[in-house]
Amino acid sequence: MADRLGIEKESLLDVVPLGYWSHLLSVDNIVRHVSYRLDGKRQGPTDAATMDNMDVIHADGSMAFSKEHSESFRTILLSRGVTNMFPTRTPSIRIPSSVRPR
Numbered sequence: 001m002a003d004r005l006g007i008e009k010e011s012l013l014d015v016v017p018l019g020y021w022s023h024l025l026s027v028d029n030i031v032r033h034v035s036y037r038l039d040g041k042r043q044g045p046t047d048a049a050t051m052d053n054m055d056v057i058h059a060d061g062s063m064a065f066s067k068e069h070s071e072s073f074r075t076i077l078l079s080r081g082v083t084n085m086f087p088t089r090t091p092s093i094r095i096p097s098s099v100r101p102r
Contacts, residue, residue, distance in 0.1 A: 002009040056064045
C-alpha cells in the first residue's frame with residue numbers, strides 16, 4: 001500500500017510492538033516443559049487425583065492444580081502484598097454454628 005501511495009514503508013519493528021511477540025510465548029513454560037522432558041516426565045492419562053509437579057484434568061472437566069503450580073500462585077500473591085489467603089498458624093477445626101452446643 002505504501003508503494004501505491006508513494007510514501008516510505010515502515011519497518012516491521014515499528015509497526016508491530018515488541019510486547020506483542022512476548023505474549024505469544026512463555027519462556028517459563030518452555031523451560032518447565034523442557035525440564036519435564038529431561039527428567040523423563042510425560043503428559044498423558046492418569047488415575048491420580050493430584051500430582052506434585054503436573055496439573056490434572058479430571059474426567060468431569062474439573063482441574064486439580066499441582067503443588068508446584070499452587071506454590072507459584074502463593075509467590076505471586078505474596079509479592080503483591082496479599083497475605084490474608086494463607087494460614088499463618090496451624091489451621092483449627094471450624095464447627096458450623098448450627099452444630100455448636102449452646
